[in-house]
Amino acid sequence: MKETRGQKIFNVFNYLIMGLFALTMIVPILYILQLTFSGDPNLDFRLIPKKITLYNYKFVIKQGLLLRPLLNSIYLSVTGTFFSLTLTSVLAYPLADKQLPGRRFFNFLVVLTIMINLGFLPKYLLVRDLRLMNTYWSLILVGGINSFNLILLRNYFQSIPEELFDSARIDGASEMKILISIVLPLSFPILATIFLFYFVAFWNEYFNVILYITDHTKYTLQVILRSMIILEEDMGASFADTTLLDNIKYTTVIVALVPILALYPFLQRYFTKGIMLGSVKG
Amino acid sequence: MTVSPAGLEAPSRKSKLLDQFKMRKGLFVMLLIGMTWYLIFQFYPMVKVYWAFTNIGQVPPSKVSFIGFANFIKLFKVAQFRRSLWNTFYISFLKILIGFPIPIIFSLLLNEMRISFLKRGIQTVIYVPHFLSWVVVGAIWYIMLAPINSPNAQVAALLGKRPVFWWAADRYIRGLLVATDIWRNAGYGTIIYLASIMSIDPTLYEAAIMDGANRWQQTWHITLAGLKSVIVILFILRVGKILNLFKQVFVLTTPIVRGPSDVLMTYAYRTGIQQMQIGYAMAVSLFKAVVGLSLVLITNWLAKKIKEEGVF
Structure with a gap:
C-alpha cells in the first residue's frame, strides 16, 4: 500500500513525538548515571562525562555511609517478598476453590479492603500496640498481602482445570501438597509477576519505613536518599567539600535504581500478561 | 447450585459440609491462615475508627471521652x-x-x-x-x-x-x-x-x-x-x-x-x-x-x- 503525503507527514510527527516522549523517560536517568562516573564539579547537562572515573564509587565504598542502608534494603525486600509470596499463595488457593463454603463472602472481604481505605493511621496504631515499632517485621507483616496481587493469583488458579488435581486428591494427597507440587509449578508466569510486584514494592517502600522505624541504623536506601536530596540534610557526615556529599547523592540514586533496572527485562516479560489478566476485571 | 425440596436439602448439605471439612482439612487451614492476616492487619485496625468520635490526643489519657461528631x-x-x-x-x-x-x-x-x-x-x-x-x-x-x-x-x-x-x-x-x-x-x-x-x-x-x-x-x-x-x-x-x-x-x-x-x-x-x-x-x-x-x-x-x- 502506498502512503499518501498526509500519512508521510503524520508518520514523521508520530515518530518525533513518541521518540521525544521516550527520551524524556530515560535521559534524566542517563544524566545522573554519567554524574556518578564524572569527577567534574560542573553539573551541566551531558550524557557522557568529560573524563570517566570510578572515583565516586570508590569513595562511597570506602566512606561506607551507604553500606548499612543498602544491606537493610536488601534484607527487607528479600524477606518481605518471600513472606508475601507465600502468604498470598496460601490464601489464593482456597479462595480459588469453587467448592469452598463461604467463598463469595471471603472474596467479598478481600475486595472490601480495597474499597475502604482508611490510610496509615489505624495501621500505625496497630503496629504500636503489637510492639512492632522499630522492627522490620512491622513492614513485612503490614505489607503481607496486597489484595490486587491476591486477586490476580486467585484468578490464575481458577483457570487451572480441576481434573488436574482430582486424581491427586483420590490418591490421598494433602491440599498443601497439591498446592506445592501441582498448582504452583503450573502458575510460574503469574508467580513471577507477583514476585516482581512485591519485590519492587518492598524495595521502593518509603512512607511505612519512616512511620514504623525511628532507629536511624535501620533506615533503608529510600529514606537516606530522600533525606539527602529532597530534605537536603547532611546525614551527620560533615564534609568540608560539598562535592563529596554531592557524589554520594548521585551514587545513591543509581544504587537505588539498579535492582529495579536489573529486574526490568523480567518485569517486561511477565508484566503485560499479568496486568491483562487482572487489571480490567478484578 | 441445583434447587431441591427444602426439607431434604438442609441435613444433606450439612453432612456434606462436614465430610468436606474432614476430607480437605488443609484447605481450611490455609483459609484460616490467610484470613487471620486479613483480620489482624486489615479489619482489626478499622475498629480503631471509633477513636474519631473521642478526644484522644487532645486531653490527658485519663480524661478521654466520647465527644460525638465534635471532631x-x-x-x-x-x-x-x-x-x-x-x-x-x-x-x-x-x-x-x-x-x-x-x-x-x-x-x-x-x-x-x-x-x-x-x-x-x-x-x-x-x-x-x-x-x-x-x-x-x-x-x-x-x-x-x-x-x-x-x-x-x-x-x-x-x-x-x-x-x-x-x-x-x-x-x-x-x-x-x-x-x-x-x-x-x-x-x-x-x-x-x-x-x-x-x-x-x-x-x-x-x-x-x-x-x-x-x-x-x-x-x-x-x-x-x-x-x-x-x-x-x-x-x-x-x-x-x-x-x-x-x-x-x-x-x-x-x-x-x-x-x-x-x-x-x-x-x-x-x-x-x-x-x-x-x-x-x-x-x-x-x-x-x-x-x-x-x-x-x-x-x-x-x-x-x-x-x-x-x-x-
Whole structure:
C-alpha cells in the first residue's frame, strides 16, 4: 500500500513525538548515571562525562555511609517478598476453590479492603500496640498481602482445570501438597509477576519505613536518599567539600535504581500478561 | 447450585459440609491462615475508627471521652483542613484532566508505527519510570531542577534568565506534581491501552479496509471504539482513587510549599503522627475513607449503568 503525503507527514510527527516522549523517560536517568562516573564539579547537562572515573564509587565504598542502608534494603525486600509470596499463595488457593463454603463472602472481604481505605493511621496504631515499632517485621507483616496481587493469583488458579488435581486428591494427597507440587509449578508466569510486584514494592517502600522505624541504623536506601536530596540534610557526615556529599547523592540514586533496572527485562516479560489478566476485571 | 425440596436439602448439605471439612482439612487451614492476616492487619485496625468520635490526643489519657461528631464539626472550621481538601480535589482534577488522555493518545500513536524496532524500543523504555519509587523520581527531578549548577540553571542561562527554584515555588508545585505523575505513569498507561488494542479482532480492520476506510477512520471507528470499555473502566477506577493522593505529595514536597500542596492525608499525618492529635486525625482519615468509598460506589454504579458490568 502506498502512503499518501498526509500519512508521510503524520508518520514523521508520530515518530518525533513518541521518540521525544521516550527520551524524556530515560535521559534524566542517563544524566545522573554519567554524574556518578564524572569527577567534574560542573553539573551541566551531558550524557557522557568529560573524563570517566570510578572515583565516586570508590569513595562511597570506602566512606561506607551507604553500606548499612543498602544491606537493610536488601534484607527487607528479600524477606518481605518471600513472606508475601507465600502468604498470598496460601490464601489464593482456597479462595480459588469453587467448592469452598463461604467463598463469595471471603472474596467479598478481600475486595472490601480495597474499597475502604482508611490510610496509615489505624495501621500505625496497630503496629504500636503489637510492639512492632522499630522492627522490620512491622513492614513485612503490614505489607503481607496486597489484595490486587491476591486477586490476580486467585484468578490464575481458577483457570487451572480441576481434573488436574482430582486424581491427586483420590490418591490421598494433602491440599498443601497439591498446592506445592501441582498448582504452583503450573502458575510460574503469574508467580513471577507477583514476585516482581512485591519485590519492587518492598524495595521502593518509603512512607511505612519512616512511620514504623525511628532507629536511624535501620533506615533503608529510600529514606537516606530522600533525606539527602529532597530534605537536603547532611546525614551527620560533615564534609568540608560539598562535592563529596554531592557524589554520594548521585551514587545513591543509581544504587537505588539498579535492582529495579536489573529486574526490568523480567518485569517486561511477565508484566503485560499479568496486568491483562487482572487489571480490567478484578 | 441445583434447587431441591427444602426439607431434604438442609441435613444433606450439612453432612456434606462436614465430610468436606474432614476430607480437605488443609484447605481450611490455609483459609484460616490467610484470613487471620486479613483480620489482624486489615479489619482489626478499622475498629480503631471509633477513636474519631473521642478526644484522644487532645486531653490527658485519663480524661478521654466520647465527644460525638465534635471532631468532624471542628474539621470544617479549620482553614488548614479546608485547604487540604481543596488541594486534594484540585491536584487530582488537574492530573486527570491532563494526565488521563495522554496514554490513550500515545497508545494510538504507537499503534500506528510500522517500523518495528523503533516501536519496540519506545515500548521498552516508556514505562521504566513506573517502577521507580517516588523517592527516586523526586531525587532525579530535584537534581535536574536544582537552582544552581544544574541543567535547570544551564537552560536559564541560555535564555538569559535567573534560574527558578521550581520545587520551592508555590506557583509551580502543583504543576510539578502533575508533570512528575505523568512522567512516572503515562508510559505504563500507554502499555495497558496498547495491550487492549492488540486484543482487538484484526478482521475488523480488514473489513474496514475493504470498505475503503483510511487509517484515521480505522483508528476512530475500530481502535478507539474497541478501547471504549477499557477507557471507561480505567477512568472510573481513577476517579475512585482521587482522595488517595498522598505518597507522591508526601515524598516530593517540603514545608516551604505546603500552602498549595497540602492534601488530606499529609494533613492527617501532621496532625496524627507529628502532633499526636490521634482522635482528630482519625476523623480526617474516616472522612477521607467515607468520601472515597462513596466515590468508588458511585463511579462503579455509573459504570454498571454504562456497561452492564462493574469493575468489582
